[in-house]
Amino acid sequence: MEASIVHSFFLIFAGAAVVASIALYTRQPMLIAYIALGVLFGPSVLSLIDEPKLMDEMSHIGIIFLLFLLGLDMQPSHLLNMLKKASWIALLSSAAFALLGYSVALLCGYTNIESLVIGVAMMFSSTIVCIKLLPTTVLHHKHTGELVVGLLLLQDIIAIAVLLVLYSMSGNDGDSQNIMQYIKPLISLPLLVCGAFLFVKYVLLKLIAKFDRFHEYIFLVSIGWCLSMAVLAETLGLSAEMGAFIGGVALATSPISQYIATHLKPLRDFFLVLFFFSIGASFNLDLLGQVIIPALILAIGSLAIKPVVFRYLLQGIKEKASTSWEVGFRLGQVSEFSLLIAYLAANIGLIGIEASHVIQATAILSFALSTYVVILNFPSPIALSNKLRRD
Template sequence: MTEVSIVHSFFLIFAGAAVVASLALYTRQPMIIAYIALGVLLGPSALSLIDEPKLMDEMSHIGIIFLLFLLGLDMQPSHLLNMLKKASWVALLSSAIFAALGYLVSFLCGYSQIESLIIGVAMMFSSTIVCIKLLPTTVLHHKHTGELVVGLLLLQDLIAIAVLLVLYSMSGNDHAGIMNYLKPLIGLPLLICASFLFVKYILLKLITRFDRFHEYIFLVSIGWCLSMAVLAETAGLSAEMGAFIAGVSLATSPISQYIATHLKPLRDFFLILFFFSIGASFNLDLLGAVILPALILAVGAMLIKPVIFRYLLKGMKEDSNTAWEVGFRLGQVSEFSLLIAYLAANIGLLGQEASHVIQATAILSFALSTYVVILNYPTPIAISDKLRRD
């Protein structure tokens, strides 16, 4: 019965995605928005044709893992390390500013102090999946703009992990005391060192010996990506960070671009599930109550984040055009914000309405930011042929 349900769900998702993608292309709209809209339409709060959004959400998480793995394959370790050092203070300061603005807007909209604080924290981060999806893999990843975007996203991910650890401890899941906080600090450098050593002395030797077997390269790549994702979670980090480290550790190898090319279809399969699950998890009955604060927060993020990033990046001696572009590419709320909302609601720090404010803000900011980027900067899904870059 379960198998039939999953097959039926996949039929509705991917057949529906094919239809809405066709309509989106004909009307020159971004397909990301179409997938989210399909999720809302087929989800429990509308037609209720998909009644397992949690299962879809868990499966779609694999798409984010593959996305970060492929991103890592395009990043040279020396360039990345240099960028992380330069951008750390920008990430910290910008996150504090966005949290303060989110808190102020939420409090003025009538939410409690603790709810306003959680909403403010959710506003700190930009979406890794949207930003990377809109980065041309053959252009910006090898240029300064791409390195800036990725460096800031990774630093935000570290801050988000710290926030999630605090929430986990408040939920009573912290049985290890202080070790729960020390584990990721110890685990991160160990994971990085272990990954580079394993790649150098074992993985590359295996790939070199059996590189004529394409199926083997495909299998080893997926196994390496998911193994690092699981190890990262065990070390108290995120699975996405583990997958990114797995990619970076292979980036200096000539095989990296071959792997990147052959894993893209698999990545896109799961990313469709990711955007669908965002729409399917939203409760339309609360739309009237949350639309105003969510709209203010989403529009505020789109307008204020580019200004803040532009000002801070100018302090790093970045030119004005690059600073503006980075700011607009980071002008949305993160998928980490959705996880923060989920955990805070389970603990009792957020009411259902406040939790849906964060969800609605994320969906609106994904849509608004996508439109701004595809209309003004090079992306793989640009409406204009002039701006379309793969």
């Protein structure tokens, strides 16, 4: 197993260095290059990576760190205010996108249930792509960033509810057990938030203040806190990402938060390469001919309709047209939650393999199309023009 992991890491990161160099020379986004590398090295083409599940699990850590760092940049008072303002927008927009997915899937010949699952998968935008394309030192402290993050968090809450339904369908437990699966997160979320803020205030910040001369100690405590919150959230029936985000927000009021954020970014980027690689590696190219047409329609439809929907919904809370359009385009893709929904729904026999791959292909295509739109038109860390490049 050890040799296999070392060999897999060599292929992924040596290959990523090559494709990243090509991407930069040809002025293409590196995220797309990592996905393409995954397709090339995965089971569908060269079959060089024999531990795709392990890579997928490790890449999940990248998302956890991403959400933790995001939380470190969010002031709790601003975040709470944005969540209050945007809740009805998240619900209405999710319903509109679900209707789009359901209608297209039905017209393409999928069953009612499969069309419903595809519709649900279209409801969400990608946290990882959106945040990766947000300038971390600019928009996180501005209104546009707060809108994007608030809507993503509300979508994540809806996505968790959907995943709970699918998990309950996959189990054979009694009715009372299934009811508890729904009640448990509702009780545990406020407890986790309160516990995190109290622990940070009375324990964590005191420890950091006492030993702040030891940089290695702050690094270790930060990672320990992030992963502890992620595991605790999962134990309480929430997502690991949500736990990491709450852990970051709890630290955000302290001046040490920006120091931690700066020093954890390389670790986050290491795991994010694995995440995008695993997306490409998990796709079965043999089914591409069957799913490419509906996937293209859904991906282009998502990118075309989401900005329009957000433009008019955000107008209801007196947002400027330029801000509303930008938020809509930044949220124009499908989510990594959609990939998980496809996997779970296929596992419990709710949808077929073809319908599952429609969702996967839509996610990959929408990641690519949305990334190009954002980096060509809006400020981002990987923008193609110097004028738009911000970090």
